[in-house]
Amino acid sequence: MTTASRPNQDVIRPDKDSALLAEENPFEAMMSRFDYAAQRLSLDPGLYKVLRAPEKQIIVSVPIVRDNGDVDVYTGYRVLYNTSRGPAKGGIRFDTAVTLDEVTALAAWMTWKCAVVNIPFGGAKGGVACDPFQLSNLELERITRRYTSAIIETLGPDSDVPAPDVNTNERVMAWIMDTYSMHKRHTVTAVVTGKPVEMGGSLGRREATGRGCMLVTREALKRLRMPVEGTRVAIQGFGNVGSVAAQLMENLGMRVVAVSDKSGGIYNPEGLRIRDILQHCRQRRFLSDYKDADHITNAELITLDCDVLVPAAMENVITSHNAKEIKARIICEGANGPTTANADKILEANGVFVIPDILANAGGVTVSYFEWVQDRAGYFWDEDTVNQRLERIMVEAFEEVASMAGRHGINLRIGAYMLAIERVAAVHRLRGMYA
Secondary structure (H helix, E strand, C coil), X not given: CEECCCCCCCCCCCCCCHHHHHHCXXXXXXXXXXHHHHHHCXXXXXXXXXXXXXXEEEEEEEEEECCCCCXXXXXXXXXXXXXXXXXXXXXXXXXXXXXXXXXXXXXXXXXXXXXXXXXXXXXXEEEEECCHHHCCHHHHHHHHHHHHHHCCCCCECCCEEEEECCCCCHHHHHHHHHHHHHHHCCCCHHHCCCCCHHHCCCCCCCCHHHHHHHXXXXXXXXXXXXCCCCCEEEEECCCHHHHHHHHHHHHHCCEEEEEEECXXXXXXXXXXXXXXXXXXXXXXXXXXXCCCCEEECHHHHHCCCCCEEEECCCCCCECCCCHHHCCCCEEECCCCCCECHHHHHHHHHCCCEEECHHHHCCHHHHHHHHHHHHHHHCCCCCHHHHHHHHHXXXXXXXXXXXXXXXXXXXXXXXXXXXXXXHHHHHHHHHHCCCC
């Protein structure tokens, strides 16, 4: 196991020009917002240094025996960014693009996200650089268990609590919980969230991030005095977050005019039938062969004529190259880091109301907190209770962020960062410096 001293910022993607690579560096994108918010708060220089540095960065080798008998070695990461407010909380992703730089940025985002919704967690993130679509279920299980055992010293209900992320799910969380429990010699349900309900998972967890997106979009429409009924919504990403958000927004009376997945998008200016699309995806998986709509690219979806745009797929889909073409009045960031810092400036100049990721998609970590609480208490809530408590927290967080932004004359993203940094910094001041 290796503990790195700083984030790796040398990873390049040869198909992109150097200017765009610099713009899309996830750690620098996060830090540019952090720096500006810290400046607006007149943050003490010492605290600034503390909050700008991750507490722990771990790199591990993950060797496994493939089904054919070959041995492959993958690289795993786990970053604990800040744990002053409570145990580290953050997902684990399996993807070829996983790097220490990306994981560090996402761990920082988790720190601010938990503080924005005022739940007692710090921020973490993890991942294994692999292609899960080229691995069998048995190979995925071996990777999960070996990775878990490699980082097990950091894991625990009081120290570091993982959750699903890109290309991981309830099954992967079950493997992590079982591996950890076997090492501890007793069942420890609270070591992960996003588990199957039968193993101590929470009702409403799967829908929580998409539900949170719907709730803050509804609050934004109220604030801007825009009608909910008939509001045109385009959603990039039709996975867990995007599909749930689409269904719930349609249920509210919004008109979902476009959705997309990695195979491309579909568009109908009169509104799509989300239930039909969900049924299609259950049977055929991808949208590319859906018949009852026009087909568009993911890039075209971003610049569609609509009222609300929900980027709910991956990072850096809104950049300085396309931000000026965006026609939506509201952007609700269902994904982590979908908008670059350079694009922020263009969107603000054009009057686009951006609900930032650390607020918009915080429904998932909020219900993860609920799951952790239920596991530790051994008492579980019905789904209505989960959804009511989620709505209260998301609406309060939206109002607190909007209030911070209004008082300082800034956009919601910087308002969210200022609120989060202020809460984390306050705990550091109270705890003092251990030396």
